[in-house]
Amino acid sequence: MRFGYFDHAAAAPLLPEAKEAMMPFLGDEFGNPVSLHHFGDKPRAAVEGARAQVAALVNSRPDDIVFTASASESNNLAVKGLALSRKAKGRNIVVSAIEHVSVLEPLKSLGVYGFDITEVPVDADGTVHPDKLAAAIKTDTILVSVMHANYEVGTIQKVKELAAVAHRFRIPFHSDGTAAVGRIPVDVVGLDVDAYTFPAMSVYGPKGAAALYLKRGTRLQPLIEGGFQEKNRRAGTEDVAAIAGFGSAAAVTKSRLPEWSESMTRLAQRIFKELPEKLEHIIFTGSMSSRIPGHVSVVVEFVEGEAMLLSLDDEGIAAASGSSCSAKTLKASHVLLAMGLPHTKAQSSLVLTMGKDSTDEDVSHFLDKLPPITRRLRQMSPLYARLQKGEDPYAVKPGEACEDEQEHETDER
Amino acid sequence: MYSEKVMEHFRNPRNVGEIENADGVGEIGNPTCGDMMTFYVKIENGILTDVKFKTFGCGAAIAVSSMVSEMAKGKTIEEAMKISNADVAKELGGLPPNKLHCSNLGADALHKAIEQHLAKKPATGEKGCHCPFCDAPVEGSSICAPCKNQGRK
Numbered sequence: 001m002r003f004g005y006f007d008h009a010a011a012a013p014l015l016p017e018a019k020e021a022m023m024p025f026l027g028d029e030f031g032n033p034v035s036l037h038h039f040g041d042k043p044r045a046a047v048e049g050a051r052a053q054v055a056a057l058v059n060s061r062p063d064d065i066v067f068t069a070s071a072s073e074s075n076n077l078a079v080k081g082l083a084l085s086r087k088a089k090g091r092n093i094v095v096s097a098i099e100h101v102s103v104l105e106p107l108k109s110l111g112v113y114g115f116d117i118t119e120v121p122v123d124a125d126g127t128v129h130p131d132k133l134a135a136a137i138k139t140d141t142i143l144v145s146v147m148h149a150n151y152e153v154g155t156i157q158k159v160k161e162l163a164a165v166a167h168r169f170r171i172p173f174h175s176d177g178t179a180a181v182g183r184i185p186v187d188v189v190g191l192d193v194d195a196y197t198f199p200a201m202s203v204y205g206p207k208g209a210a211a212l213y214l215k216r217g218t219r220l221q222p223l224i225e226g227g228f229q230e231k232n233r234r235a236g237t238e239d240v241a242a243i244a245g246f247g248s249a250a251a252v253t254k255s256r257l258p259e260w261s262e263s264m265t266r267l268a269q270r271i272f273k274e275l276p277e278k279l280e281h282i283i284f285t286g287s288m289s290s291r292i293p294g295h296v297s298v299v300v301e302f303v304e305g306e307a308m309l310l311s312l313d314d315e316g317i318a319a320a321s322g323s324s325c326s327a328k329t330l331k332a333s334h335v336l337l338a339m340g341l342p343h344t345k346a347q348s349s350l351v352l353t354m355g356k357d358s359t360d361e362d363v364s365h366f367l368d369k370l371p372p373i374t375r376r377l378r379q380m381s382p383l384y385a386r387l388q389k390g391e392d393p394y395a396v397k398p399g400e401a402c403e404d405e406q407e408h409e410t411d412e413r
Numbered sequence: 414m415y416s417e418k419v420m421e422h423f424r425n426p427r428n429v430g431e432i433e434n435a436d437g438v439g440e441i442g443n444p445t446c447g448d449m450m451t452f453y454v455k456i457e458n459g460i461l462t463d464v465k466f467k468t469f470g471c472g473a474a475i476a477v478s479s480m481v482s483e484m485a486k487g488k489t490i491e492e493a494m495k496i497s498n499a500d501v502a503k504e505l506g507g508l509p510p511n512k513l514h515c516s517n518l519g520a521d522a523l524h525k526a527i528e529q530h531l532a533k534k535p536a537t538g539e540k541g542c543h544c545p546f547c548d549a550p551v552e553g554s555s556i557c558a559p560c561k562n563q564g565r566k
Contacts, residue, residue, distance in 0.1 A: 304470050
């Protein structure tokens with residue numbers, strides 16, 4: 001069976017160089033980087049070497065990189081840590097409506113300390129406009145967080161302009177770069193962000209390591225206390241192997257990014273061009289002009305996302321969806337809903353994230369298999385049957401809207 | 414995630430389609446919830462001689478529809494009305510806890526189609542969305558009060 005892996009946003013294969021860099025620290029070099037005796041020497045050197053490599057990837061100083069265990073942890077540390085360190089100045093935090101849950105949920109938790117969140121709306125492409133951000137900032141706003149690129153619809157934000165808006169109000173700006181790093185060049189100095197999240201996995205490094213760039217002089221309350229690691233910003237013995245792998249992966253990615261990006265862009269373009277020739281009633285989502293390489297998000301109308309994923313998996317194709325049935329929370333993607341897509345269409349989303357090793361054969365295989373899978377599922381679909389009878393496929397009888405949608409409508413008012 | 418039986422019914426669903434001049438049609442769910450099932454029944458001398466369905470939904474929803482149609486075909490009205498969500502889930506070799514509501518949708522849609530034939534009132538308890546974990550009607554919040562979305566009543 002042909003293998004078509006289109007879920008790099010969930011997990012990416014480990015670079016052989018990264019694996020090699022990790023191996024000593026899973027074997028003889030088991031020492032603790034903080035130890036004074038010689039068992040600590042190589043692990044310490046590995047962590048500091050990796051810090052320099054990871055810093056170079058995003059044009060940061062090594063001292064400004066804090067290692068964490070995951071992008072979720074980096075996001076938690078950034079938004080909670082910055083907010084708590086600035087609570088004397090105010091309690092409002094401004095974020096985009098399409099942030100990852102690892103930004104949104106920790107901020108909701110801060111509600112118990114009296115913090116409140118303002119969500120900046122996005123346009124139909126999933127773009128946050130700087131004027132909308134400026135309008136959302138209040139006198140007691142102490143932090144702004146807007147992701148660099150959206151994992152689900154691929155849209156790249158104007159981070160430099162958005163950071164400039166925050167700085168005009170003397171407010172620090174955090175950006176979640178998980179979907180951007182490893183796909184586009186990132187320069188944290190050029191973007192002028194105060195904090196920036198990215199995981200090893202975005203550069204084909206291991207799970208278990210991630211970074212938070214923190215601009216020199218940015219105050220942050222640590223979340224994990226009780227040790228002086230990471231300059232008192234994150235206690236706990238470092239996962240030396242994962243960090244060493246992250247460093248190596250960052251160095252390889254930095255040197256090969258142009259070539260990889262070009263390949264991923266070309267493959268995605270093939271799908272944008274060829275899929276509509278093979279399948280009708282599809283809607284591509286996200287910005288077409290400002291988009292990360294190798295990312296395709298599409299609504300395949302009248303079929304449900306999880307059913308598509310299971311059928312694609314039967315053909316060896318791995319993809320993702322923002323439908324409520326495929327989500328553990330059983331809620332439709334807040335990203336698609338924030339972009340104004342109705343629940344009915346969000347249920348039919350399909351997300352493909354390619355990687356450096358994705359090939360034309362993968363894309364051809366996907367283009368061959370999705371149309372028959374869709375036809376099969378549409379033959380079963382009462383929505384498609386309505387369409388064929390000339391009725392409104394998405395008609396909902398009064399009083400039958402989902403609870404989750406009613407909430408959403410209330411939010412918009 | 415799903416049992417082999419569920420996947421088998423998902424891959425090869427039985428009785429997909431519509432019945433022209435059906436004796437009863439039952440529709441449950443709606444497109445916004447992510448699940449919608451329409452069941453069609455043909456009834457002769459109190460026996461379900463044909464059952465067909467169309468379903469918009471996840472793998473479990475499609476497998477449940479297929480299983481319900483298979484279980485109901487050839488049964489008397491009385492027997493078909495007794496098919497419960499638990500029976501359907503059992504026949505499928507179990508369903509993940511957050512997909513149990515799909516089995517209710519299938520049984521409800523079948524019952525609704527039969528009830529339409531019997532010209533009774535619509536099935537009681539059928540309204541919008543239910544908690545996906547324990548199937549209690551969800552009110553006020555998407556967190557289910559009885560089980561807090563943990564599958565406990």
